[in-house]
Amino acid sequence: xxxxxxxxxxxxxxxxxxxxxxxxxxxxxxxxxxxxxxxxxxxxxxxxxxxxxxxxxxxxxxxxxxxxxxxxxxxxxxxxxxxxxxxxxxxxxxxxxxxxxxxxxxxxxxxxxxxxxxxxxxxxxxxxxxxxxxxxxxxxxxxxxxxxxxxxxxxxxxxxxxxxxxxxxxxxxxxxxxxxxxxxxxxxxxxxxxxxxxxxxxxxxxxxxxxxxxxxxxxxxxxxxxxxxxxxxxxxxxxxxxxxxx
Numbered sequence: 001x002x003x004x005x006x007x008x009x010x011x012x013x014x015x016x017x018x019x020x021x022x023x024x025x026x027x028x029x030x031x032x033x034x035x036x037x038x039x040x041x042x043x044x045x046x047x048x049x050x051x052x053x054x055x056x057x058x059x060x061x062x063x064x065x066x067x068x069x070x071x072x073x074x075x076x077x078x079x080x081x082x083x084x085x086x087x088x089x090x091x092x093x094x095x096x097x098x099x100x101x102x103x104x105x106x107x108x109x110x111x112x113x114x115x116x117x118x119x120x121x122x123x124x125x126x127x128x129x130x131x132x133x134x135x136x137x138x139x140x141x142x143x144x145x146x147x148x149x150x151x152x153x154x155x156x157x158x159x160x161x162x163x164x165x166x167x168x169x170x171x172x173x174x175x176x177x178x179x180x181x182x183x184x185x186x187x188x189x190x191x192x193x194x195x196x197x198x199x200x201x202x203x204x205x206x207x208x209x210x211x212x213x214x215x216x217x218x219x220x221x222x223x224x225x226x227x228x229x230x231x232x233x234x235x236x237x238x239x240x241x242x243x244x245x246x
Contacts (some may be wrong), residue, residue: 001074001077001107001108001109002029002075002077002078002079002080002081002082002109003075003080003081003108003109003110003111004075004076004082004083004084004103004109004110004171004225005028005081005083005084005109005110005111005112005113006028006071006083006084006086006090006096006099006100006111006112006113006115007021007025007080007083007085007086007090007113007115007132008021008086008087008089008090008094008115008116008168009024009033009036009037009041009086009088009115010036010038010085010087010088010112010115010116010121010200011087011088011115011116011117011118011121011199012036012038012087012118012198012200012201013038013121013125013197013200013201014038014040014041014070016116016121016200017038017041017115018114018115018116019107019112020043020113021113021115022034022043022044022096024081024083024084024113025041025044026044026045026046026107027043027046027081028045028046028049028079028081028082029048029049029050029080029082030047030049030051030052030075030078030079030081030082030083031050031051031052031083031085032054032071032072032075032082032083032084032085032155033048033051033052033054033066033084033085033086034053034054034055034056034085034086034087035055035056036086036088036224037085037086037087037190038086038201039239041085041117041232045181045193049052050073050079050141050173052075053147054068054071057121057132058238059127059180060199061172064073065095065098068095068099068100069098069102070242071083072099072101072102072103072105073102075137076103076108081227083194084096084099084191086114086115087115087147088115088117088118088119089114089115089116089117090102090112090113090115091112091114092117092119093143093145093169093170093204095212098202100112104204105243106192111235112199115216117141118169118199118224119139119141119167119169120229121196121199121200121245122196122199122200122204122226123146123226123228123232124168124195125196125197125199125200125204125241125242126194126199126204126228126236126240126242127235127236127238127239127240127241127242128194128228128233128235128236128239129202129208129222129235129239130167131164131165131232132181132232133213133237135164135231135232135235136164136165136230136232137164138163138164139163139164139165139166139167139196139230140160140163140166140167141167142155142160142163142166142167142168142169142171143155143168143170143171144170144171144172144174144175144178144227144245145169145170145174146174147148151207156238157181157182157185157238158185160182160184160185160187160237161187161207162184162232163230164231165214165228165229165230166228166229166230167226167227167228167229168226170224170226171225171226171227171229172195172197172218172221172224172225173221175195175215175218175227176215178227179185179193179211179212179215180216182211183199183212184228187211187229188211189211189212190210190211191211191213191229191230191234192208192209192210192211192216192229192231192233193208193209193210193211193214193227193229193230194206194207194208194209194227194228194236195207195217195218195221195225195226195227195229196227196228197221197224197226198224198225199220199225199226200242202246203220203222205221205222206236207221207238208233209220211229214227
C-alpha cells in the first residue's frame with residue numbers, strides 16, 4: 001500500500017506552489033486533481049504519471065465526494081505515491097479532512113501538505129490586506145456556498161456584525177443573499193466590499209463596491225471568485241499592485 005499526499009495546489013499562480021508540494025508532484029505515480037488546481041502543475045510530474053480528474057462545479061460534479069474518497073483509496077492500493085491535488089489548502093473548505101478520515105479508517109498512510117489559501121492570497125494580489133493596523137485586527141473566513149436562507153444553516157450570522165474583515169469563499173452565486181443578510185444583522189449598507197475573480201492569475205478581475213451595490217457591480221464577473229467585506233477593501237486604492245504588472 002502506498003502513501004497519499006493531500007496536497008495544496010495554492011490559489012492559482014503556479015509560483016505560489018510550495019517546495020514540498022513540488023517535490024511530491026515530481027514523485028507521484030498518480031495525481032488526483034480538482035478544478036481549481038492550476039493545470040500547469042501537472043506538467044511537473046514524471047513520465048508515466050497517471051491523472052484522474054475529480055473536479056466539482058456548482059451543480060456539476062464529476063463524481064460525488066464519497067466516490068472521490070474511494071478513488072483515492074483504490075489508487076493507494078495500486079501505487080506507491082498518490083498525490084491528491086487540491087486548489088488552495090486541503091483543510092480550508094477543501095474536504096481534505098473527510099478524505100484523510102477515510103484513509104485513516106482503512107489504515108492508509110497519508111500526509112497533509114498545506115497550500116496557500118485564496119482567502120488570504122487573492123486579496124493580497126488585489127491590494128487588500130485582510131488585517132491592517134488601525135483598520136482590522138482580525139478576519140473571518142466563511143463558506144459562501146451555503147445559502148444564508150438555509151433552514152438549518154451552520155453559519156452564525158449574528159456573530160459577524162462586529163467582524164473587522166469577512167472573506168466568503170465560493171459565494172458568488174449567493175452574493176445577493178450574503179449582502180442582504182449582512183445588512184439585516186446590522187452591517188452598514190455602505191460597508192466596503194470587493195469581489196475577486198480568478199485571484200493571483202493573469203485573468204484576475206476585481207470589482208469594488210458596497211454591500212448595497214456590489215451584487216449589481218459584480219453581476220458579470222466569472223467564477224471562481226471570493227468576496228471580501230470590510231474597511232480593508234478601501235486600502236486597495238493605495239496597495240493595488242498586481243493588475244498593473246500583468
